[in-house]
Amino acid sequence: MQVHHLLEQNSIASKFLAELRDVSIQKDRMRFRRNIQRLGEILGYELSKSLNYNVAEIKSPLGPATMYLPEKDIVICSILRAGVPLHEGLLNYFDEAENSFISAYRHHPFDDERFEIIVEYLASPSLEGKTLILADPMLATGRSFVNVLDALKEMGTPKQIHLVSVIGAQEGVEYISENFPENTQLWIAAIDKELNDHGYIVPGLGDAGDLCYGNKEQH
Template sequence: MIINLSETNSLVGEWLSEIRSRDVQQDRMRFRRNMERLGEVAAYEISKTLEYEEKEVTTPMGIATCRVLKSQPVLATILRAGLALHQGVLHYFDKSDHAFISAYRKHNHDGSFDISLEYVSTPSIEGQVLIVSDPMLATGASLVKTIEHLAEIGKPSHIHLVVAIACTVGIEYVLRNITAPITIWAGDIDDELTAKGYIVPGLGDAGDLAFGNKLQQ
């Protein structure tokens, strides 16, 4: 399932206009906060799909019956670009365990690239709902490799993929290669992908915009 959060009128459009703007996005704090906001909205929408149970709590005046999550989802993100979006999801699922993955494009001399996955720290995800945050779903290669690696450790019951901008090519690649039940929550969806694997119009390099330029190795 694919949910484009921009298809209905909401503040998501306002935040995306600032995230995409080459002028406004130079304010790193605003850029990170807008990413967090997208994560918060996605987390709230995801929360509607989860399983709940009734719990009695004691108030100063008596007993109230509340509906609470049966179990907490596991939150995962790809370092470093996904941290701000992940933080927004964390604001809502603040009791969750976390998984962190280092995956990046290792560029070759001919302009092509391979996905390098060097670090994984994760709790058990067996039978758990897994929420993966990554700001850009371009080719889909890094996300598929990340999810496949996590699936070797444990098989989640459902995967929710939270992205700020997705490309139709990347969406199709993910859906073809991930066999587990998956829902993609996208702030917006763009159709064009360059030969080098960048989304157009996209927003640029989310990691650099959030945390500064990195040395290329």
């Protein structure tokens, strides 16, 4: 798997990520969502450089112009619920893309730090022969991505898979590298070193879904 680590180079993306991590700024949910969206736009722009392009002749008021346009075969799939603002950022740039949504959440059957990833809701077009962009802002253990990929198999086999995340743990990056097709590409803003005993990224930023949309009841 090819990993594109955005913050290996300095860019404005580091400012948006710093605000996402900052406990004082996190209290502003609208700004939190917007910063995830902005990072989705930046990651989408970087991802766009690796897509397939076709030659097109565009008629301008002063004459024809030869342009290169990306193939119209993209499906953006976000993992609910934290993936929604990231999805919106990607869709701002890939505005002709098809859209897919899937739910994945942590279920704690023993009321302790042990958990399993449950995938339930899925709404998706066919993925056969298309370019799949799978988006989830937090790549912790990597199990959500892997379980979602398994659930999406019934929708067909994509020709390309791109994973998009804001923050990941090194352990999770290694896990998806072992469990995704070899030609998969990961586009990620920051890779943190570790997970805590509860499977959360350290230093990370906390629960992205709760910070986006408010706390949820545990079942």
